Amino acid sequence: MKVIISYPPLPMAKGCPMLGQNRQFQYFHNPSFIYPFVPACAATVLKENGFNVIWNDAIAHRWSYDKFLDYFRKESADVIAIETKTPVVKQHWRIIDELKSINPNCIVVLMGDHVTAFPQESMQSCKVDYVITGGDYDFLLLNICRHLRDKTPLEDGIWFREKESIKNTGPFKLNHDLNSLAFIDRELTQWRLYGEKLYKGTPFTYTMVGRDCPWAKCTFCSWTTLFPTFRTRSPEKLLDEIGMLIERYNIKEIFDDTGTFPSGKWLNQFCEGMIKRGFNKKIYISCNFRFDYLKPERAKLMKKAGFRLMKLGLESANDETLKRLCKGSSVNDVIKGCRIAKEAGLDIHLTIMVGHPWETKQDALNTMNLAKRLMTKGYADMLQSTIAIPYPGTPLYEEAVKNNWFRFGSKDYDKFDMTETVFKTPDMTPEEVMHICDDIYKIFLDPRFLFHHLKRIRSWEDITYLSRGIKPVAGHLLDFMRRKT
Numbered sequence: 001m002k003v004i005i006s007y008p009p010l011p012m013a014k015g016c017p018m019l020g021q022n023r024q025f026q027y028f029h030n031p032s033f034i035y036p037f038v039p040a041c042a043a044t045v046l047k048e049n050g051f052n053v054i055w056n057d058a059i060a061h062r063w064s065y066d067k068f069l070d071y072f073r074k075e076s077a078d079v080i081a082i083e084t085k086t087p088v089v090k091q092h093w094r095i096i097d098e099l100k101s102i103n104p105n106c107i108v109v110l111m112g113d114h115v116t117a118f119p120q121e122s123m124q125s126c127k128v129d130y131v132i133t134g135g136d137y138d139f140l141l142l143n144i145c146r147h148l149r150d151k152t153p154l155e156d157g158i159w160f161r162e163k164e165s166i167k168n169t170g171p172f173k174l175n176h177d178l179n180s181l182a183f184i185d186r187e188l189t190q191w192r193l194y195g196e197k198l199y200k201g202t203p204f205t206y207t208m209v210g211r212d213c214p215w216a217k218c219t220f221c222s223w224t225t226l227f228p229t230f231r232t233r234s235p236e237k238l239l240d241e242i243g244m245l246i247e248r249y250n251i252k253e254i255f256d257d258t259g260t261f262p263s264g265k266w267l268n269q270f271c272e273g274m275i276k277r278g279f280n281k282k283i284y285i286s287c288n289f290r291f292d293y294l295k296p297e298r299a300k301l302m303k304k305a306g307f308r309l310m311k312l313g314l315e316s317a318n319d320e321t322l323k324r325l326c327k328g329s330s331v332n333d334v335i336k337g338c339r340i341a342k343e344a345g346l347d348i349h350l351t352i353m354v355g356h357p358w359e360t361k362q363d364a365l366n367t368m369n370l371a372k373r374l375m376t377k378g379y380a381d382m383l384q385s386t387i388a389i390p391y392p393g394t395p396l397y398e399e400a401v402k403n404n405w406f407r408f409g410s411k412d413y414d415k416f417d418m419t420e421t422v423f424k425t426p427d428m429t430p431e432e433v434m435h436i437c438d439d440i441y442k443i444f445l446d447p448r449f450l451f452h453h454l455k456r457i458r459s460w461e462d463i464t465y466l467s468r469g470i471k472p473v474a475g476h477l478l479d480f481m482r483r484k485t
Helices: 037-048 065-075 086-102 113-117 119-125 137-150 235-249 264-277 296-305 319-324 331-344 361-376 395-403 430-445 447-454 460-484
Strands: 002-007 016-018 026-028 052-057 079-083 107-111 130-132 158-162 165-168 204-207 253-256 284-289 307-315 347-354 382-387
Touching: 002 037, 002 065, 002 137, 037 052, 037 079, 037 137, 052 065, 065 086, 079 086, 079 137, 086 107, 086 113, 086 119, 107 137, 113 119, 113 130, 119 130, 119 158, 119 165, 130 137, 137 158, 204 235, 235 253, 235 264, 264 296, 296 307, 296 331, 307 331, 307 361, 331 347, 331 361, 347 361, 347 430, 361 382, 361 430, 361 447, 382 430, 430 447
Parallel strands: 002 052, 002 079, 079 107, 107 130, 204 253, 253 284, 284 307, 307 347, 347 382
Antiparallel strands: 016 026, 130 158, 158 165
8 A cells, every 4th residue: 555644835925834743834945854754653563563654745745736746646546645724725635636536546634733723624625534533643544545455444643535424433542652653764754854954963863752732731832732631752762762863864963742741750761771882972862842841951961961952932021921821831931941951051942922912012022122231231042932833732722713813704715924923912013023033033133142153263173053043044034025025
């Protein structure tokens, strides 16, 4: 049986869609692609179980739509699986119907956070055969393919057609053993396509030891829909994978794309293993983390173990907003966490959101000013700024529907792509929200920030890292300028 795991091209003047492995969706004109780790796991387990698997990331390859359709005709696959998100789900419905018209016998599977929230909607809106709910695409896609090949019963969490009826196997269960997964087949899944400019060590790649976040309460995070409970592989499994990446591919840095990297006893065991095996001298580690997890001794141990950069959610400089978003941290935690990290020698990447429906213009400016203060004083090194988006399946979406916060219809999914504001705001026009988001990126041009970066240069590696970082920043600024015109 031939199975294609595909990201069909989505031709848009808005730019290149950042779809795979993204908790937030954006279009970029100067894209870099994050490894779609769970679909890559799916490709690996399918291959291990005797299926003929083809990895087809037509977005990362920058294919035209016509080229993709010609490819689909030629391959004549038995199954094609597509990951979707809210801003492009309607495009995927149209693509699925076209694929079914080309090859009616090809089974189409749709997966992702949007269809987890609204599975019946996609079953009714296009000719898709199966919808996977929950985030364990790998285990459930394997189950569907075994069902088609071997008549294996379908697991919980799958929607399907039976003659003219739409049926499902009930709510998904996150009861799969992550330690049972083999290391991803990096060659099959074309790992060299993926990587971002904010990493210092090259060659660079990704791991993902957990699914997805031990907090799992933030009201805006679409991945809490996929992974309402947190699971990880063991520290030893990740250490073994890092050892393989060093030996086989000479990897110099990894970013672990778990929503929040595990902490506590798990983290201590992992750090001790990095030091004991000597990996801390061979590779950098970067990860997503939480400000309130940053304690002085923990940060020092992480630095000793090879950690370099933490991605941390500042989100807002207003405690009331952080409370409403259920962040479980405060503005004081942000400031304190940045200081602890910098004292330990760790780099900080801040993530920020603007355009919350209850925030005033002054609230948004407070957020920008806090980010500027942290960046220009050397307490943070990088940032990204996005528009607040209420993805279906999240408490924020439900709250927005209930309170009529949308500027347009709650089903106008194409507009959830960060090229415009989704929410009404108390005293800001949509243009003002976008302008503040743009101005946050301009912090990179502040002479005080540039001075802190330049004085940290110690090697040619630092120079090349800095030069690589200029390109995505310029790209973000250009994207905002395009949206204004």
